[in-house]
Amino acid sequence: MIVLNYPLILSTVVVPYVAAFVSWVSGNRLSPKAHAALNSASLAYGFAVFLALSCTYGLGQVIRDPEIYFIPTLGRFSFLMDASTFPALLSISLVTAVVSLYSVPYMEHRFEELEKDGIKAPSWGSYFLLYTLFSASMIGCLLGTNTIEFYIFLELTLIPSFLLIAFYGYGDRVRIAIMYLIWTHVGAVLFLLGALSVGFVSGFDFINPSTGEMLLGLGDGLPASTLYVAMWLMIVGLLVKVAVFGVHMWLPYAHAEAPTPVSALLSPCLIGIGALMLLRIVYVLFPSAIQTASPLLFVWALITMIYGGFMALVQKDFKRLLAYSSISQMGYLLLGLASMNAFGMSGMILHYMAHAFGKAILFMAAGTLIVMLHGLRDITKMGGLSSKLPYTGGLALIGFMHITGIPPTLGLWSEYLIVRGAIEYSMKLSPSYFIPSFIGLVVAIGLSTAYAFLTMKKVFYGRLPEGLKGAVKAKRSLLLPMGLLAAAGILSFILVGPILDPLMEVLKTLYGL
C-alpha cells in the first residue's frame, strides 16, 4: 500500500466543496461562465489527481491518504483509491467537470423557461452550490473505507440532487423530487439497517485502512439467522438506488424530469454507484453468503436488461427513453456482478465507465435538442435532425455505441467482459444453462441495439418535419462537452489495457475473485 504525504485523495472532495460554497457566497457577482469555470476546474482537479496518482504509483496497489480518523463506536474513516474504484472515479470526475460546462448554455435556457412560467428559481450561485455538492459527494462515496462513511456521502448526494430537481426540474417537479427523495431514501435506510446489524457485531470498516486489505467475510461473524436478513437488506437497499426491475419506479420520473445536466449525472453516475458498492461492500462483507443470492441476481439482471429495453422501445419522450435505457443498462452492471467472477466484476466496473460517458453524451444530446428546438422532447415530432444538427447527431451515435458495445468505444470491452463472466457463471452452474443464457443475452443485447438505433432513426434520420425546417446548428458550448466525453470513450477503448489489467489483478488479490 502507498500512503501519501498529503491528503490528496480527500482534497478531491474538499476542493469542489470549497468551490461550491465560493459559488454560493458570490452569487450574482460572478458571471455564469465564471461559476462554471470555477466548479468545473474544481472537479477537473479531482480528475487530474486520480490520473496523476495512477500514473505515479501505478494501480497495482492501494493508494491512501495519510490520515485515519478514529470515530468512537463507528471505527476508522479514511480515504483511498485502488484499481477497482479508479475507473468510476475517473468517469465521475470527468463527467461532472464536463457537464458543469454544459450547464451554462443549458441552464440559461432553463432559467428563461422558468421565468416565462413566472417562477423565480434560485440563481446561478445556488445551482452550482447544489451541483458541485452533489458531484463531489459522489466521488466521496467511492473513497471511503467504512460503511457509515459511505452512507454519509450517499446521503450527501441525495439532498442536493433532490433540491436540483425540485428547483429546476420539469413537469410536476416538486412531487417528483419528493418521490425521488423518499424512494431512494427508503433504499438508503434499508442499506443502513443491514450495515448497522453487521457493524454492531463486527465493526463498520470494510477495508482495513492501515493495511489496505479488504476485510473479506466480515459479515460472516453474524449469527446465521441475522446474516441473511442483513445481507438482503443491504442488497435490496442498494438495488433500489440502482433501480433494477421492480424497484425502478422512481427512476423514469426523476431522470426524465430533472434538469438535463442533472439527468446526465443522475443517470449514469449516481445509480451505478449502487452496483459498485454491491461489490465493494456487500460482496466483501458476505463473500460466501452472497453466492446463494447470485442465481436470483443473475436472473433479475437479465429481466432488468430486457424489461428496460422493452420499455425504452415504446417511449415517446426522449429523456424518458434514456431513463428506461439506464434501467436496462443497470441490468448489464448487475449481470456482471451476479457472475461472481473477475470477468463479470471487471465488466461491471468498465461498463460503469462506458455507460457514464455514453449516457451523459445522450442526455446532453437530448438537452441540446431541448435548447435548440424550444423544449422539444417528443420523439414522434422529430426526424431528419442530422441535416440541421449534424454534430449532435454524430455525437448521439457515439453515445449509443457506448451503451451497445460497438467499437471504437469502451462499451465493446465491457460488453465482452460481462458476456464472458455471465457465460462462465452459467456454465459452471450447469452446461445445460448455455442455451438459456445465450437466448437471454441475445434478447437483451438485441433489444438494446434495436431501441438505440431505432431512436437514432426516429430522431436524426428520415424526413425533417415541416415545423423543424428552421432549426439551426447547435451552439458550440453545447457540443464541446459532448465531444470531450466522446473522445474519452474512444481513447479508453484503445488504452483499455492500463485500466483493465490492474483492475483484474486487484479483483483477484484484494477481493479474492
Place this chain on the structure above:
Amino acid sequence: MEPLPSQLYVFAWLSPFIGSALNLALNPVKGRAKAYSSVAFISASAILSSLLALDVWLNGRVVSFEYVWVKCLNVSFGFYGDALSSLMAVVVSWLSLLIAIYSIKYMEGDPGQTRYWTFFTFFVGSMLLLVLADNLVAMFVGWEGTGLASYALIGHWYTDEEDKWVGDPGRKALGIPMYFTPSHGGLRALVFTRIGDVGFLVGIAVIHMLLGTTSLVALESKAGVLMLSLFRSGILLPFLIVFSLGAMAKSAQFPFHEWLVTAMTGPTSVSALIHAATMVKAGVYFMLRMAPIIFLGAEVLRATNPAVFSLVAEYFEIVALIGGLTAFILGTMAIVARELKLILAYSTASQLGYMFLAVGAGALTGEVGLSVFVGFSHLMSHAIFKAALFLVAGAVIHSVHSRFIDDMGGLGKPMKISFASMLLAALSLSGLPPFMGFWTKDAIIDVAFEAHAYLPFVLGVVTVLITAFYSLRMVFRVFLFKPSHHEHEVHEAHPLMWVPYFTLAVACLALGLAWPFYEADLSRGLTTLTLGLKEWVMPTPNYTLVGTSVALVAFGIGIAYYLYQAKKVLPFDSVKTSPTLMKLHTFLYDRWFINSIYYLVIVKGGHLIASAISKYFDKLIVDNLYHRAIPFVFGKAADLLFRYPERAIDLFYHRVMVAFFSILSNGFRRIQTGILNHYMLLMLIGFATIYVVLMLLG
C-alpha cells in the same frame, strides 16, 4: 523475395484507420482532398497486403507479429499472415482501392463527403483487421467495426428521398410495407447482424473460458482439447451453431438474409464494397478460418471419441444445407426482381450460399482443405465479378436516374464499355466457361457431390440454371431489349468510374483463362499454408457434372436470350393473365413473405409485448403500486393514527395536562401569600414531612 520487417505489415490494416481519423480532421476542407487521402491510405494497405502475400506465398512461411493490447485477456493487436489471410487481405484491399477510385467521381458533389470517406476507410480498416487478426477478440473488434461502417454507409442518404429507396413505394405484402428507406435499411443491417454477433461473442467467451486464450494459433494446437471439453459438457453442436451465428448473419444466410436485400439503399459504391470486398465476405472468411480448426479438433479425437466426429459432421451438414437453401431461395427471388441493384443483391446472397455449401461439403468429404480451397476460390471470383457488376449498375442508375430495369434498355449503344464490362462479369456469374466463375462454381458442385450431400447438391445444381437466367436477363434488359427513352441523353461513364469496373471485368476473363495454370499452386498454397491444414488436396473433376452444369448454363442463357433478345417480350405480361402464375410471382417478388413474417412476428409482436408491458405492468401495476397504493396506505395509516392516538395524545397534553397544571398552579398561587411567617411554617411542615418519611423508611 526479401521480406520486410514484420511490424510494418500491421499498417496493412492500420493505415485505413489512420485515413479515417484524418478524414474527420479534414472535415472543413472542400473538394476532393478526403477522396484522395482515402485512396492514398487504402493504396498503402493494398501494397502492404500484396507484399505480405508475396512474402507468405513465395517464401512459403507464415508471417505474424503481435503487440500486447490487453494482457489479462490475452488480446493482442498485430497480424497473422498465412496463405488464407494474406490472400484475403489482397482481395479486400485491392477491390476496396478500385471502389474508392470509382467513388471519387461517383460521390463527387455529395454533401456528406466527410461521413462517406470516414466510414469508407473505417470499413476497409475494420475488414482488414478482421482478416489479419491473430486472435478472436481482435477479429471481433474488426467484425463490429464493419457492422458500424455498413450501418452508416447504407444509411448514408439519411434524409430518405424516394429515389434512394428499395422496393416499390406503396407495395405491401401481408399488410407489411415492402419498401425501405435508407435509414430503415441501415437499421435493419445493424440489428440483424448484431443478433448473430451475440452468438459470436458468446462463442469467444466459451473458448476463452475453456482454453484461456483466443489466439488463433493456440486454437489450432488446442482444437482437440476444446472439442473434447465441449463434448463432455454436452454442448458441442449447440456451441458450434451459436459460434457460427455471427458468420451466418453477416454473410446473409437464410434465415438472416433480409438485411442484405435492403442494404441497397446505400450509394452503389457502398453496395459494391459490402458485396464484393467487405462485410458479407467476413462471414465466409470466418467459416474458412474456423472450419479447419473445428475439423482438426474432431479428427484428433476420431479414434478415441467417434461421437465428437459425428457431431461435427452433423454441424457441417447443417452448414451445407443452409448454404444450399440460401443459394436456391435467393436465386429464385432474383428472377423476378425489377430493381437492378436488387437483382445483384439477391445474387450475392445466393452466391454466398454456394460458399457456405462449399465449406460444409468440403469438410464432409473428409478433406477440410477442400472447404478452404473451393470456398475461397469462389469468394475471390465472386468478389471480382460482383464488384464489377455493382460498379456498372451504379453508373447505369446514375445516368438513367432510375433504379428500375423497366426504365433501362438499349443502353448498350451509348454505354459500350459498361455493356462489355457487365456482360463479361455476368457471364462469369452465370458460370460460363472459361470465365473464372465457371471454374469456382463447378468445383463447389463437384465437392457437394463428392460429399454425398445430396439435398444441398441438388439445390446447387438447380441454382446454376436460375443464376444463368437472371444474370443474362439483367444484361439484356439493361443494355439491349427495347431501347428506352433515355437512350439519347445517356452517355458513357467518366473514366474514373469505368476504368475500375472494366479492369475487374477483364480480370474475370483473364483469371478464368489462366485458371488451369495456377489452380494447382493456389490449392497447394491454401491447403498447406493455412492454419489447421497440412495436406495438399484438389477436388476430383467429375466430367458428367461439368457437362450437366455447362448445359444448364447454356440453357439458362438461352431462355434469357430467347425472351428478351429474340422475342423481346416481357414474360410478366403473360404471367399477369394467369392467377396461379401471378401468385407464384407475388410469392417470389415479396421474398417468400419471409420479411413480412418477421415483421408480423418479431417487430409487431415485440412492439405488442412492449406496449402491453408498459400499459398493464409499468403504468398500471408499478406506478400505481408505488405512487398510489403505497402512498395511499401510508396516508390512510397516518390519517387513522391522527384520528385516534394522536387526538387522544393531543387531548391529554393540550387539555388534560393543561387543566391539571392550571389547577396545580392555582393551588400554589393560593399559598404564595408573600408573608414570611407563612413560608417559614410551610418549610417546617416540609422538614417534618421529610423527617417522618425518613423515619418510616428507616
